[in-house]
């Protein structure tokens with residue numbers, strides 16, 4: 001399986017109103033570093049998974065609606081906690097919706113900080 005990864009980052013604000021999260025129940029900011037990987041078993045006619053510039057454009061397009069937003073007020077996170085896990089799943093599904101049919105999978109890594117990150121993998125063939 002081949003993979004092509006691009007990265008971007010997004011500044012957001014949010015709160016996690018559950019005692020489980022301790023001080024993070026309050027409103028706070030985060031700069032999330034997002035890595036997105038497009039996977040396919042066979043390369044295309046150009047010998048690539050996806051064009052790097054095109055991939056970066058897809059990732060930016062998915063992150064743009066989140067930039068500088070308070071996710072507590074964002075419709076895509078209405079009624080659920082905007083954990084790093086939830087952000088990773090949101091980005092992966094949004095990228096999958098934009099992916100060409102030949103793409104076999106999408107993987108997303110969201111880095112909360114250098115010591116902690118979340119992964120979310122979508123198998124588009126199952």
Ligand SMILES: Nc1nc2c(c(=O)[nH]1)N=C([C@H](O)[C@H](O)COP(=O)(O)OP(=O)(O)OP(=O)(O)O)CN2
Nearest residue numbers: 016020021022023024028030082083084085086112
């Ligand atoms: N699995 C997850 N755990 C936590 C998330 C998350 O998105 N997924 N988010 C947070 C907070 O938003 C923030 O990133 C960290 O807050 P902090 O209070 O520093 O949390 P820690 O668990 O690192 O520290 P403690 O003080 O031990 O709670 C938190 N967790």
